[in-house]
Amino acid sequence: MSERRNLQGNQACALGAIKAGCRFFAGYPITPSSEVAEAMARELPKVGGTFIQMEDEIASMGAVVGASMGGVKSMTATSGPGFSLKQENLGYACGAEVPCVIVNVMRGGPSTGMPTRPSQGDIMQARWGTHGDHAIIVLAPASVAEAYSETIRAVNMSERLRVPVVVLLDEVIGHLVETVDLDDVPEGAEVWRKWAEGPAEHFEPYAVTEDMVPPMPYPGDGYRTHTTGLTHSPSGFPTQNPALAEAAVMRTTDKLVHHRKEIESYRTQDVEDADFLIVAVGISARAARQSVRDLRSQGIKAGLFRPVTLWPFPEEALRETVKTSGAKTVIVPEMNQGQLVLEVERLLAGQVAIERINRIDGEAITPDDISAKAREVAS
């Protein structure tokens, strides 16, 4: 039955995860993400799932990795300081290819920063927070409905591709309550990781397969397996053989290149003839959405390119959008000193003028902030 209701972004993440089959949550409450844990504590027991409040963020990430290796879809949620603490075990999940989802609701930083104020300061940390070359997917919802649908997609992609997925919200989207009808949100079929099948003898837990995703042994199914954070050969055991070591890292990063089409997601608004293209995520993209409308009503041709999958960045799509629109200027509004813009500059430097709008004062970027910049450039 269709049911419109008011739902919070953080709660939508929890409901989306449960809808996608997540049955384990370990976390340590932290503003502005605590409602994800609250909702999981309330809802998981109803579906036979497990909620654990751990002693800290390090342990909660460890518990999530362990639960996933035990065969359960697992998630945690945190914010800035806690996200920093999770990086070590998140790196383990990247290296060992353990499916898991991390919701990070961005607040002002660095350090404890401004716990209740919004920020987009973790755009680069979400990509590069853990050390070493690694594969990771980062999704950036811009509404409550999307917090729900993208968390479902996060669980599904982490399962299908054996990769950690970060759902990156800013505080505004995390705490925002919007009217949604979850029945209207496409969710797709439930996805499970590929389980190991066939003879247990000679089983290799990190075998190189055509789709680059090794099947995972289900605990108790009789497969001998070894999981480690050390660089490992297809056998699962550590190796320092240069060729095997290179191949091990290459496969996990090439895996995302290979599956790029299913990972990539972006939305556009009024880009066909845009002179000004705004590239933004989260609440900054909502500001851009209104700014585009306002600017168009004043005769300024603006358009919006919004990465929904933030990492890997939809680079071909952005290049193509700029090319077909003929945009001369790209404006990147973000609540940090300039992170998303670095990726935009990497892709478009020399082809278009790139303008920055940055706020680090704990306030969200407004439609007027963006419109003023566009008018300034246009004049």
Place this chain on the structure above:
Amino acid sequence: MDSLNIRFSGSGGQGLILAARILASALVSEGRNVAQSQSYEPVSRGGLSRSDLVVSDGEADYPLSQSLDYLLILHEAAATESSGLLDEKSVILVDADQVKSQPAAPLNVVSLPFVETARRLGNKRVANIVALGALAQAGSLCDEAALEKSLQAMTPAKFSTLNMEAFQAGRQLMAG
């Protein structure tokens, strides 16, 4: 697409976010779309606290308030922080006793004793509901029955009578 922007502001612990949620729920039951945001300080109680509703048909482009049609100020902590979002059409409900720096003409200000009224009813913590009643009376924002239903559904049953008294007292305060 014209949206309606309402802000509940005051001090943390005054139930401003709850009042906004009750109104938001009633509005949704009438088919409107609501975006509710909130702002508060990292303290257990006290500090500036507010909750905004952006009411629209369909999902709002930008879900945060850029101007205010209705503003409630229940505490001195929130006396001036919204002044940049007001114009002469804004309706401002302000607590007569709690707010020393009362906004003045040409703004459209209605100064009423919300907290004192709540205290007379037996519990100053229902000042948020008194104010909600006054706001409903001032703006005809939604059907009264829908609002009362949300109020009952979203507050503890043991305070049901007190909350209903507070809501009606607020309406009467506004009606004069």
